[in-house]
Amino acid sequence: xxxxxxxxxxxxxxxxxxxxxxxxxxxxxxxxxxxxxxxxxxxxxxxxxxxxxxxxxxxxxxxxxxxxxxxxxxxxxxxxxxxxxxxxxxxxxxxxxxxxxxxxxxxxxxxxxxxxxxxxxxxxxxxxxxxxxxxxxxxxxxxxxxxxxxxxxxxxxxxx
Numbered sequence: 001x002x003x004x005x006x007x008x009x010x011x012x013x014x015x016x017x018x019x020x021x022x023x024x025x026x027x028x029x030x031x032x033x034x035x036x037x038x039x040x041x042x043x044x045x046x047x048x049x050x051x052x053x054x055x056x057x058x059x060x061x062x063x064x065x066x067x068x069x070x071x072x073x074x075x076x077x078x079x080x081x082x083x084x085x086x087x088x089x090x091x092x093x094x095x096x097x098x099x100x101x102x103x104x105x106x107x108x109x110x111x112x113x114x115x116x117x118x119x120x121x122x123x124x125x126x127x128x129x130x131x132x133x134x135x136x137x138x139x140x141x142x143x144x145x146x147x148x149x150x151x152x153x154x155x156x157x158x159x160x
Contacts, residue, residue, distance in 0.1 A: 025136075026108055028082050037068045037097075045081035049110075054086055057093035058113070066093040066114060074100025074121070078107055085111035091137065094118065101149075103129045112138030121147040128152065136160050 028049035035056040050069050052058070058066025069083050069092065078096060085092040091113030096104060100121045107130075109116040116135045119128045126149025134157030135142045142158050145151060 025110075025134075026082060026106075028084070031084070034069050038070050039073065040070055040078060041073050041076040043070075043077070043081075044079045047080050047082060049082040049084045051084045051086055052093040054089045054093070068094040068097045068118075070095070071097045071099060072102040072104075075102070077103040077105065079103075079105040081107045083107070083109045083116070085113065089113075091139070092116075098128050101127050103131070104133065106132040108133050109135035109142075110137065112136070112140070112142055115141040115144045117142070118144045119147050119149070119151055121149045124148045126150070130154070130156055132156065134158060 026047055028047055030048045032048050032050050033053055034050050035053045037057070052067070052069050056067065057069070070078055072078055083092055083095045091111040092109065093113055095109050095112070095116040096107065096118070098104070098117065098119045098121070104117065112135050116138065117130070121128070126147060128149060128151045130151070130153045132155045136159050138158070
């Protein structure tokens with residue numbers, strides 16, 4: 001469990017895990033181009049790959065003001081999803097924003113740009129759960145904790 005007080009140490013820990021190669025990455029069923037943030041409450045992507053349009057959401061560089069592929073509303077969930085990046089970019093735009101309590105289950109980030117997941121609840125009672133999934137090719141943060149609450153991460157892979 002992590003609180004906002006330990007988020008900095010958590011980010012350092014996650015950043016240091018990029019040590020091994022993933023031979024188990026899930027295969028995508030379909031590719032879907034995303035030109036604006038997809039607002040969701042609950043979604044099972046069935047292993048479709050979502051690729052952000054860099055001209056609309058950002059080029060995956062270190063700009064903090066890029067768009068998100070998904071924004072999960074308070075109490076929502078995202079499952080079985082692959083977030084990719086267009087070839088020739090610096091990675092994906094921001095991946096997922098949790099706007100309050102959320103569950104992220106088996107979500108995979110193929111090429112992390114500025115960050116993969118951002119947690120941004122406004123209450124100490126917020127609970128964010130990340131179960132399974134992973135991220136690779138990240139030059140910066142994988143998870144960014146900007147809000148309040150508790151973050152639980154289980155069985156999550158970070159690598160190259």
